[in-house]
Amino acid sequence: MNIILLSGGSGKRLWPLSNDIRSKQFIKIFKKDDGSYESMVQRVYRQIKKVDTDAAVTIATSKAQVSAIHNQLGEEVGISVEPCRRDTFPAIALATAYLVDVKHTDPEEVVVVCPVDPYVDDDYFEALKKLSEQAENGEANIVLMGIEPTYPSEKYGYIIPESPEQTAQVKTFKEKPTAAMAEHYITQGALWNGGVFAYKLRYVLEIAHRMIDFTDYHDLFLKYDTLTKISFDYAVVEKEEKIQVQRFAGRWKDLGTWNTLTEAMEEAVVGKGVLNDACTGVHIVNEMDVPVLAMGLHDVVISSSPEGILVSDKEQSSYIKPFVDKFEQQIMFAEKSWGSFKVVDVESNALTIKVSLNAGHSMNYHSHRNRDEVWVAISGEGRTIVDGMEQKVKAGDVVTMSAGCRHTVFADTELKLVEVQLGEDITVSDKQKYELEY
Amino acid sequence: MNIILLSGGSGKRLWPLSNDIRSKQFIKIFKKDDGSYESMVQRVYRQIKKVDTDAAVTIATSKAQVSAIHNQLGEEVGISVEPCRRDTFPAIALATAYLVDVKHTDPEEVVVVCPVDPYVDDDYFEALKKLSEQAENGEANIVLMGIEPTYPSEKYGYIIPESPEQTAQVKTFKEKPTAAMAEHYITQGALWNGGVFAYKLRYVLEIAHRMIDFTDYHDLFLKYDTLTKISFDYAVVEKEEKIQVQRFAGRWKDLGTWNTLTEAMEEAVVGKGVLNDACTGVHIVNEMDVPVLAMGLHDVVISSSPEGILVSDKEQSSYIKPFVDKFEQQIMFAEKSWGSFKVVDVESNALTIKVSLNAGHSMNYHSHRNRDEVWVAISGEGRTIVDGMEQKVKAGDVVTMSAGCRHTVFADTELKLVEVQLGEDITVSDKQKYELEY
Numbered sequence: 001m002n003i004i005l006l007s008g009g010s011g012k013r014l015w016p017l018s019n020d021i022r023s024k025q026f027i028k029i030f031k032k033d034d035g036s037y038e039s040m041v042q043r044v045y046r047q048i049k050k051v052d053t054d055a056a057v058t059i060a061t062s063k064a065q066v067s068a069i070h071n072q073l074g075e076e077v078g079i080s081v082e083p084c085r086r087d088t089f090p091a092i093a094l095a096t097a098y099l100v101d102v103k104h105t106d107p108e109e110v111v112v113v114c115p116v117d118p119y120v121d122d123d124y125f126e127a128l129k130k131l132s133e134q135a136e137n138g139e140a141n142i143v144l145m146g147i148e149p150t151y152p153s154e155k156y157g158y159i160i161p162e163s164p165e166q167t168a169q170v171k172t173f174k175e176k177p178t179a180a181m182a183e184h185y186i187t188q189g190a191l192w193n194g195g196v197f198a199y200k201l202r203y204v205l206e207i208a209h210r211m212i213d214f215t216d217y218h219d220l221f222l223k224y225d226t227l228t229k230i231s232f233d234y235a236v237v238e239k240e241e242k243i244q245v246q247r248f249a250g251r252w253k254d255l256g257t258w259n260t261l262t263e264a265m266e267e268a269v270v271g272k273g274v275l276n277d278a279c280t281g282v283h284i285v286n287e288m289d290v291p292v293l294a295m296g297l298h299d300v301v302i303s304s305s306p307e308g309i310l311v312s313d314k315e316q317s318s319y320i321k322p323f324v325d326k327f328e329q330q331i332m333f334a335e336k337s338w339g340s341f342k343v344v345d346v347e348s349n350a351l352t353i354k355v356s357l358n359a360g361h362s363m364n365y366h367s368h369r370n371r372d373e374v375w376v377a378i379s380g381e382g383r384t385i386v387d388g389m390e391q392k393v394k395a396g397d398v399v400t401m402s403a404g405c406r407h408t409v410f411a412d413t414e415l416k417l418v419e420v421q422l423g424e425d426i427t428v429s430d431k432q433k434y435e436l437e438y
Numbered sequence: 439m440n441i442i443l444l445s446g447g448s449g450k451r452l453w454p455l456s457n458d459i460r461s462k463q464f465i466k467i468f469k470k471d472d473g474s475y476e477s478m479v480q481r482v483y484r485q486i487k488k489v490d491t492d493a494a495v496t497i498a499t500s501k502a503q504v505s506a507i508h509n510q511l512g513e514e515v516g517i518s519v520e521p522c523r524r525d526t527f528p529a530i531a532l533a534t535a536y537l538v539d540v541k542h543t544d545p546e547e548v549v550v551v552c553p554v555d556p557y558v559d560d561d562y563f564e565a566l567k568k569l570s571e572q573a574e575n576g577e578a579n580i581v582l583m584g585i586e587p588t589y590p591s592e593k594y595g596y597i598i599p600e601s602p603e604q605t606a607q608v609k610t611f612k613e614k615p616t617a618a619m620a621e622h623y624i625t626q627g628a629l630w631n632g633g634v635f636a637y638k639l640r641y642v643l644e645i646a647h648r649m650i651d652f653t654d655y656h657d658l659f660l661k662y663d664t665l666t667k668i669s670f671d672y673a674v675v676e677k678e679e680k681i682q683v684q685r686f687a688g689r690w691k692d693l694g695t696w697n698t699l700t701e702a703m704e705e706a707v708v709g710k711g712v713l714n715d716a717c718t719g720v721h722i723v724n725e726m727d728v729p730v731l732a733m734g735l736h737d738v739v740i741s742s743s744p745e746g747i748l749v750s751d752k753e754q755s756s757y758i759k760p761f762v763d764k765f766e767q768q769i770m771f772a773e774k775s776w777g778s779f780k781v782v783d784v785e786s787n788a789l790t791i792k793v794s795l796n797a798g799h800s801m802n803y804h805s806h807r808n809r810d811e812v813w814v815a816i817s818g819e820g821r822t823i824v825d826g827m828e829q830k831v832k833a834g835d836v837v838t839m840s841a842g843c844r845h846t847v848f849a850d851t852e853l854k855l856v857e858v859q860l861g862e863d864i865t866v867s868d869k870q871k872y873e874l875e876y
Contacts, residue, residue, distance in 0.1 A: 015731075274761055278754055289784055290746040291765050293453075296754030297738065304747055308728040309740070311749050316716055316734030323712055327729050344782040345792050345856065346727055349833065350816035352790070352856050354783050372834055376812045376858045378788035395787065396810050396860045398836055418783070418790050418858050420814045422834045 001052045001132050002111040004080070004095045006088065006195075007041065007061035007069070013257055015324040016307035017285065022334060024255070025117045026068045029285060031266050040117045040255065042072050051125035056103070059116065060095040067337040071358075078103060083224045089235040090227045093208035094220055096201050101217035107202035110135040113232075114145075114196040119253035119264045127248045128196070134167055135198035140244040142237060143198045144170065146191025148249040152182035157193040157233075161245050164189045170243045173233075191245060194252060197237070207236055258283075258301045258310070258317035273302070281314070287333075306332035306342055331428070338363055339411070344418075351421040357382065357411035365408040365436040371423030373407070375399040380415035384408070385436065406434055439490045439570050440549040442518070442533045444526065444633075445479065445499035445507070451695055453762040454745035455723065457769060462693070463555045464506045464773060467723060469704050478555045478693065480510050489563035494541070497554065498533040505775040509796075516541060521662045527673040528665045531646035532658055534639050539655035545640035548573040551670075552583075552634040557691040557702045565686045566634070572605055573636035578682040580675060581636045582608065584629025586687040590620035594692075595631040595671075599683050602627045608681045611671075629685060632692075635675070645674055696739045696748070696755035711740070719752070725771075744770035744780055769866070776801055777849070782856075789859040795820065795849035803846040803874040809861030811845070813837040818853035822846070823874065844872055 007025060014024040028037040038046065041059075048055050058078035059069055066079055080095035092113055099105040112128045112135075127145060134143045146159045157175050161168035173193065174185055182190075212227060214220040237243065255261045262283040268275060271286030278296040286292045287305040294302060301317055303310045308327065312320065332343045338361035345352040357363070357380075365385065375384070377397045384393050386407045393399065393409065401407045403423065409415065445463060452462040466475040476484065479497075486493050496516035497507055504517055518533035530551055537543040550566045550573075565583060572581045584597045595613050599606035611631065612623055620628075650665060652658040675681065693699045700721040706713060709724030716734040724730045725743040732740060739755055741748045746765065750758065770781045776799035783790040795801070795818075803823065813822070815835045822831050824845045831837065831847065839845045841861065847853065 016728075274764075276754065276757070276761065278751070286747075288747075290454075290744065290767070290770065292747040292749065293758060293761050293765075294749050295758060295761075296751030297749060300735070300749070302747070302749050304742075306728065309724075309726075309730040309742055309747060311730065311732050311735060311738070311740050313716070313734030316714065319714070320731060320733060323714065323731055323733075326712075327731075329728065332728065342783075344790060345780075347816055347854065350854075350856075352782060352792070352816070354790070374814045374834075374836055376814070378785055378790070378858060378860060396812075396838075398812055398838055400836055416785065416788075418788075418856070420816060420856050422816060 001048075001055045001129055002099060002105060002109060002201075003048060003055055003057050003128065004092065004099075004111055004113045005041075005044065005057060005059045005116040006091065006113065007059050007065055007116040011256075012321050012324040013318075014261060014303075015320060016305040016310055017287065017303055019307050019331060019333075022068065023065060024261075026065075026072060026335060027285075029261070029265065029270055031270075037270065039072055040119070041069065044116055044118070044120075045073050045077070047120070047122055047125050048128075051122055052129060056099075056105070058095055058099060058103070060091050068335045070337040071335045071339070081221075083221065085229075086224060086227045087229040088232040089230045090212075090224065092232050093204060093212070094217070094224065096204045096208070097214075097217035097220050100201055100205060105201060107205060108200060110198050110200050112196070112198040115194070117255060118194065119251075119255050121251050123250040124248065124252065127246065127250070128198075131196070131198040131246055134244065134246060135200060138200075139242075140169075141199060141203050141242045142240050142244075143167075144237070144243065144245045145194055145196035145248050146245040147194045147252050148247060149182075149186050149190065149192050152179045152186055153192070154179055154182060158182065158185050158190040159193050159245050160185060160188055160190045161247075167244055167246050170245050173238060191247060192252075194248075194254075204236070211235065258303070258312060258320075259314045262301050262314065336363075337361070349422065349424055349426070351426050353419045353421065354378075355417045355419050357409065357415045357417075359411055359414050362410040363408050365406055365434045367404055367406045367432050367434070368421075368423075368430045369432070370403060370425045370427075370430050371421050372403055373401045373422070374420045375401075375409070376418045376420075378416045378418055380411060380413045382409055382411045382413070382415040385410075408436065439486075439493045439567055440537060440543060440547060440639075441486060441493055441495050441566070442530065442537075442549055442551045443479075443482065443495060443497045443554040444529065444551065445497050445503055445554040450759050450762040451756075452699060452741075453758060454743040454748055455725065455741055457745050457771075460506065460772060461503060462699075464503075464510060465723075467699070467703065467708055469708075475708065477510055478557070479507065482554055482556070482558075483511050483515070485558070485560055485563050486566075489560055490567060494537075494543070496533055496537060496541070498529050506773045508775040509773045509777070519659075521659065523667075524662060524665045525667040526670040527668045528650075528662065530670050531642060531650070532655070532662065534642045534646070535652075535655035535658050538639055538643065543639060545643060546638055548636050548638050550634070550636040553632070555693055556632065557689075557693050559689050561688040562686065562690065565684065565688070566636075569634070569636040569684055572682065572684060573638060576638075577680075578607075579637060579641050579678055579680045580682075581605075582675070582681065582683045583632055583634035583686050584683040585632045585690050586685060587620075587624050587628065587630050590617045590624060591630070592617055592620060596620065596623045596628040597631045597683050598623060598626055598628045599685075605682055605684050608683050611676060629683060630690075632686075632690060642674070649673065696741070696750060696758075697752045700739050700752065774801075775799070787860065787862055787864070789864050791857045791859065792816075793855045793857050795847065795853045795855075797849055797852050800848040801846050803844055803872045805842055805844045805870050805872070806859075806861075806868050807870070808841060808863045808865075808868050809859050810841055811839045811860070812858045813839075813847070814856045814858075816854045816856055818849060818851045820847055820849045820851070820853040823848075846874065 017027045018024040025040040080098040269284045273284035273292040281299040285303040339357040455465045456462040463478040518536040707722045711722035711730040719737040723741040777795040
């Protein structure tokens with residue numbers, strides 16, 4: 001099975017765990033059988049591989065997420081990088097071209113497109129396989145998944161099928177109706193549209209070529225920023241007459257807000273936290289090193305990270321975005337392909353950061369125009385290169401780098417550094433990258 | 439006026455702002471007219487000086503608080519240090535001997551003893567002056583302050599006077615009655631016992647000499663740990679027949695819990711914090727650099743510091759102590775006489791700390807047996823002494839110190855350092871102090 005996972009925007013709706021560079025799908029919040037935690041993207045990837053070991057997974061995403069994806073899923077996974085945001089049709093067209101031109105997948109093969117963040121069981125991935133098989137037999141150009149509604153939601157799109165069969169022709173679509181209308185559609189057999197569909201690669205490529213003037217993946221990638229923003233639903237799904245839907249009745253949750261996310265959490269507390277007996281319906285997700293104590297609260301979610309602290313009534317947690325948008329704050333924590341960093345102290349002319357490099361990884365070879373830096377290695381072993389000179393580094397070693405000096409560090413084992421940045425104008429944009437010549 | 443302020447125990451009841459070394463009285467939580475914040479002890483000290491510029495203030499406290507007191511009140515204030523905790527009678531006897539033997543106060547002078555943490559207006563200190571004058575005239579050996587009760591509290595002791603006059607003989611004392619009994623006492627003219635009283639120094643010294651075998655302050659200080667724990671009420675107040683009470687009807691609040699403390703806060707938010715409109719009765723006290731966002735909460739206090747995060751229903755906030763006692767955690771923040779420190783990162787074999795030294799101050803000259811240290815100066819100027827050698831230090835400079843090496847730093851301006859401690863057994867007790875020879 002070929003799968004394109006759409007890994008969407010930054011999303012501040014799960015602040016303080018999600019931020020401009022860490023999207024909700026990378027938060028490690030789901031407990032695994034071995035007691036460790038996995039993120040939405042790790043959970044979905046693991047589930048796909050369980051149902052189909054040979055599944056070829058491609059993640060369609062922005063540049064900002066590439067590091068986090070490699071960090072969490074390894075280097076194996078295919079990534080179709082969108083140079084900028086251009087809505088779902090250009091994104092899916094690019095990923096489709098990527099499969100054909102870069103991965104050399106036969107254009108007659110089927111691909112299933114699905115969001116990266118549904119909270120589902122394994123039967124959902126079995127259903128994706130059936131979707132793929134149905135698209136294969138060619139009865140329809142697109143086969144959608146229709147999710148059996150559990151309540152007349154106002155926030156989903158509805159698919160109305162011709163018949164109540166397991167696989168049926170699509171009659172029409174209805175976008176976000178009122179609860180009363182939704183109820184009416186459901187009596188007619190309407191299904192939720194979860195944004196999941198299967199098609200033969202050639203089919204979408206042909207539509208793309210009709211709509212966009214391009215030769216191949218590389219050409220499409222280069223002119224991506226000139227493309228018109230248009231959704232896949234609008235460009236393809238709603239115009240297609242040979243379109244079917246397959247019913248899916250298993251668990252399906254959209255974990256878009258703290259309210260729905262906490263419903264999917266197996267434990268009340270992730271991280272250091274204590275609830276007294278007078279608490280009911282309280283969830284704590286604490287990414288800090290210090291404890292959270294909750295006393296006598298009801299239906300409240302508490303989440304803390306190096307970015308900030310949210311304490312919200314669960315219902316009210318859907319409304320945090322405008323408040324979070326107003327917080328003007330630098331990124332305090334990020335996962336990169338080579339490890340992670342955390343800002344531990346902020347002064348006006350000095351920033352102190354803990355950098356953790358995974359074994360075998362290194363940061364880019366780079367310099368800064370306006371700041372000096374000091375590294376104090378606190379654990380592990382590695383090698384620094386400063387202005388071309390390589391030196392071994394281990395816990396306790398200190399490296400000083402003046403502004404303009406080119407530097408990087410390789411981790412031979414997991415390596416942790418305290419980095420002190422010093423200067424009057426410290427910004428993440430003050431960074432020149434260089435090729436390292438060997 | 440002579441005043442002894444009793445500055446009591448550590449108090450975890452205002453965790454995470456109070457901890458084993460920072461008591462609640464040092465938390466800067468009260469907004470001043472100039473927009474800055476002051477602590478309970480700063481507020482009380484300022485109020486005393488406003489009512490009586492010449493007031494001689496002595497703070498009776500433990501060794502652990504000396505740094506914080508000098509940091510917040512300066513070097514002028516007298517401090518009677520209790521070598522260990524021995525309840526209020528030994529503490530008051532020691533402070534009384536300190537006034538006579540160290541400060542050379544005439545034993546015929548009067549002193550007023552009062553807790554350091556009442557939340558009161560200036561009229562309270564005017565009342566202390568009257569208490570002092572009344573003790574001066576010698577009608578009684580002790581003159582207590584009796585606070586007009588505002589409700590039949592079960593948590594205070596009651597003083598029942600002989601008459602309803604402003605100054606009256608004390609008839610009897612009643613300890614923490616039921617609400618019904620308290621109501622009954624109040625109809626009899628009972629007053630709350632706020633632990634405030636005035637006496638002539640000689641009077642308490644004589645009782646102390648009768649109860650304890652000692653020659654002077656120095657001798658009492660040396661044998662302090664052998665003294666029996668006994669309260670001043672039990673040892674003196676309840677046995678004295680020549681005892682009067684003066685009524686006080688002004689504002690008086692005991693800020694022992696988050697519930698009562700937040701009642702005394704002028705603003706809903708201290709530090710970085712945002713409440714949405716759906717919040718009612720919510721207070722935020724945030725000592726961290728990152729924001730707190732509260733959504734749809736009612737009668738909740740949120741407090742965060744480098745020690746942890748409390749989110750509590752206000753009523754329930756009285757019950758946090760047993761939970762906090764279970765948190766096994768190192769001190770993450772402290773104010774010292776020379777400045778302050780904050781733990782910014784904790785790893786198993788490395789601890790990163792931000793040290794802020796006030797201009798003109800230095801830490802002790804010291805060494806560590808089991809850890810190396812690295813200093814990175816991030817702002818200001820000063821001088822380090824490492825194994826006897828002095829060197830200038832400014833932002834960007836790095837100093838490395840191996841285990842065993844003696845070191846200190848003097849701040850010529852306000853000086854901030856990032857200190858990285860490295861070793862397998864990092865504890866605050868691993869510290870040898872030395873005299874610095876010049």
